[in-house]
Amino acid sequence: xxxxxxxxxxxxxxxxxxxxxxxxxxxxxxxxxxxxxxxxxxxxxxxxxxxxxxxxxxxxxxxxxxxxxxxxxxxxxxxxxxxxxxxxxxxxxxxxxxxxxxxxxxxxxxxxxxxxxxxxxxxxxxxxxxxxxxxxxxxxxxxxxxxxxxxxxxxxxxxxxxxxxxxxxxxxxxxxxxxxxxxxxxxxxxxxxxxxxxxxxxxxxxxxxxxxxxxxxxxxxxxxxxxxxxxxxxxxxxxxxxxxxxxxxxxxxxxxxxxxxxxxxxxxxxxxxxxxxxxxxxxxxxxxxxxxxxxxxxxxxxxxxxxxxxxxxxxxxxxxxxxxxxxxxxxxxxx
Amino acid sequence: xxxxxxxxxxxxxxxxxxxxxxxxxxxxxxxxxxxxxxxxxxxxxxxxxxxxxxxxxxxxxxxxxxxxxxxxxxxxxxxxxxxxxxxxxxxxxxxxxxxxxxxxxxxxxxxxxxxxxxxxxxxxxxxxxxxxxxxxxxxxxxxxxxxxxxxxxxxxxxxxxxxxxxxxxxxxxxxxxxxxxxxxxxxxxxxxxxxxxxxxxxxxxxxxxxxxxxxxxxxxxxxxxxxxxxxxxxxxxxxxxxxxxxxxxxxxxxxxxxxxxxxxxxxxxxxxxxxxxxxxxxxxxxxxxxxxxxxxxxxxxxxxxxxxxxxxxxxxxxxxxxxxxxxxxxxxxxx
DNA sequence: CTGAAAGCGCTTACAG
DNA sequence: CTGAAAGCGCTTACAG
Numbered sequence: 001x002x003x004x005x006x007x008x009x010x011x012x013x014x015x016x017x018x019x020x021x022x023x024x025x026x027x028x029x030x031x032x033x034x035x036x037x038x039x040x041x042x043x044x045x046x047x048x049x050x051x052x053x054x055x056x057x058x059x060x061x062x063x064x065x066x067x068x069x070x071x072x073x074x075x076x077x078x079x080x081x082x083x084x085x086x087x088x089x090x091x092x093x094x095x096x097x098x099x100x101x102x103x104x105x106x107x108x109x110x111x112x113x114x115x116x117x118x119x120x121x122x123x124x125x126x127x128x129x130x131x132x133x134x135x136x137x138x139x140x141x142x143x144x145x146x147x148x149x150x151x152x153x154x155x156x157x158x159x160x161x162x163x164x165x166x167x168x169x170x171x172x173x174x175x176x177x178x179x180x181x182x183x184x185x186x187x188x189x190x191x192x193x194x195x196x197x198x199x200x201x202x203x204x205x206x207x208x209x210x211x212x213x214x215x216x217x218x219x220x221x222x223x224x225x226x227x228x229x230x231x232x233x234x235x236x237x238x239x240x241x242x243x244x245x246x247x248x249x250x251x252x253x254x255x256x257x258x259x260x261x262x263x264x265x266x267x268x269x270x271x272x273x274x275x276x277x278x279x280x281x282x283x284x285x286x287x288x289x290x291x292x293x294x295x296x297x298x299x300x301x302x303x304x305x306x307x308x309x310x311x312x313x314x315x316x317x318x319x320x321x322x323x324x325x326x327x328x329x330x331x332x333x334x335x
Numbered sequence: 336x337x338x339x340x341x342x343x344x345x346x347x348x349x350x351x352x353x354x355x356x357x358x359x360x361x362x363x364x365x366x367x368x369x370x371x372x373x374x375x376x377x378x379x380x381x382x383x384x385x386x387x388x389x390x391x392x393x394x395x396x397x398x399x400x401x402x403x404x405x406x407x408x409x410x411x412x413x414x415x416x417x418x419x420x421x422x423x424x425x426x427x428x429x430x431x432x433x434x435x436x437x438x439x440x441x442x443x444x445x446x447x448x449x450x451x452x453x454x455x456x457x458x459x460x461x462x463x464x465x466x467x468x469x470x471x472x473x474x475x476x477x478x479x480x481x482x483x484x485x486x487x488x489x490x491x492x493x494x495x496x497x498x499x500x501x502x503x504x505x506x507x508x509x510x511x512x513x514x515x516x517x518x519x520x521x522x523x524x525x526x527x528x529x530x531x532x533x534x535x536x537x538x539x540x541x542x543x544x545x546x547x548x549x550x551x552x553x554x555x556x557x558x559x560x561x562x563x564x565x566x567x568x569x570x571x572x573x574x575x576x577x578x579x580x581x582x583x584x585x586x587x588x589x590x591x592x593x594x595x596x597x598x599x600x601x602x603x604x605x606x607x608x609x610x611x612x613x614x615x616x617x618x619x620x621x622x623x624x625x626x627x628x629x630x631x632x633x634x635x636x637x638x639x640x641x642x643x644x645x646x647x648x649x650x651x652x653x654x655x656x657x658x659x660x661x662x663x664x665x666x667x668x669x670x
Numbered sequence: 671c672t673g674a675a676a677g678c679g680c681t682t683a684c685a686g
Numbered sequence: 687c688t689g690a691a692a693g694c695g696c697t698t699a700c701a702g
Contacts, residue, residue, distance in 0.1 A: 014689045015685035046447035053385045078412040085434040095432045099420040112381035259594025349673045588696035
């Protein structure tokens, strides 16, 4: 492979001059620039990224820290990764995948190995152990997910609060006065302010404002449990016939259970939900839903990280991406 | 951050000696080694990966080339990525994500930028444009997916042939004499020998051997089309009541259509399928199936690539990972 | 067994 | 506007 020296020789200039046209940080006369560019083309030269990184102390690489095998139930993960990589490349950054089971360790190694200029932590939860080494080191990072205390690190997430508001509004506007709130298992709400809590709080607040009665239905983990729970509540005549769902597993299972029971949407039951676009595509779901905007979130994350790199001392950002409602007429108009 | 020079000074030795203990390629007396290790611990020194890469001309990084936004219907992609990253790390390699829309361009840039020692191409199909720049350069690579002509590049894939055989055997052993072969759209079989063709060929061959009549049902692309096609064939009394499925979209949709028609498995219809474990988990599918073994495939890919790096001139490998059948009693015994 | 020196391929002040 | 020199943090023959 040709080096900058080969190009310099070929063009009859010094290596510094070649470097000047490579980086574009210095004026070079059009003639010598042309000669250099011809040499580059002729030799098929391409800069050695590693050498440049060593000289500039910038790797132009971001690390994406994936949580311990979360792929288990996360059809959106691949979308996030691709979206992050695309957004990074657009800004001149490559992307490294860090999947170590011990997330905190992955972060520490990434920082000390100096392989990346910044870190993107995916799916951050309250009390996430990966925050520890980042907070300590002050390493440029961005969180995808919004814990109460971001430890002085920029963070971006879907605005779960307004997602809840939108769904409640949609149901209320159709004239419904009560709905089941099909939600995550109780444990998820214990760990402080997670996205689940934010969704829940807004849902109840808005429901109160709109005169909608919310009947909570916590759904346990596991396919059979999900199925059984849904079966039970859907057959209970005392339960509302409208479902407001914030639980991917429940949404995915719902069509099966409805099928089992011979129930139709929206004739027999009305359904609105918050779930990822990937889930909808995979399951061919046709419920009115708030999409989780993974691409927008990914782009915002990269943007925040670039901004942080450019201005290390700028104030910490907490950015919420506003979702939008996708209508699928799964709510019967009652008004 | 401490450098090797700091460590050397702290330990009272030369940088070469520190390097010797770092690389482990030279004997160092236990005493000086201990001193050096103490210095490393004290200074929290960690080798600068980039500098080492420049000196050794080895980046210890693999690039994973993802095809143009295949995430669209690929719940398995994330699993592959995580499995590849894990397998690579186990062997001392980091992993870079290359998602450029133009796959061939991504390959070219990765090679010329010297950011990676080897490339892993995901989801390779017949006539894949990414093969071109690899074949030309002879850059160490491995394909996940098995085109007829791998252009002299190592490749690994699920053994679709034996997958088909296993499914046919399973159905035939239960006494079935005919089955619908629910497959991909015809176009997919045109492009030469893809995984679909390999599956198909083996299915027919084995079916002939076992006296099973196979009725092909090509399923067009798109949720509505899939649904309509399944509806039609499931209602056609002339069609076999046994389904051998090799089409993720059809498998995913099947429970819905069966529900619509009030059909039960295995009472009314028998079903076997080839689909990814992720799909099964997402959809809570309960059909006897051959799993796509993404983790085993990922591990084999990394292994092949490492072997290639170690022995550049070793013979080209084509490795097929044998799948295994997961029983879910979705086939009614007729014998 | 340890160290001085050269080199990996770049960039960046600093002269001219 | 261009070039010579030093330096980024490592490793690796080569002496001793």
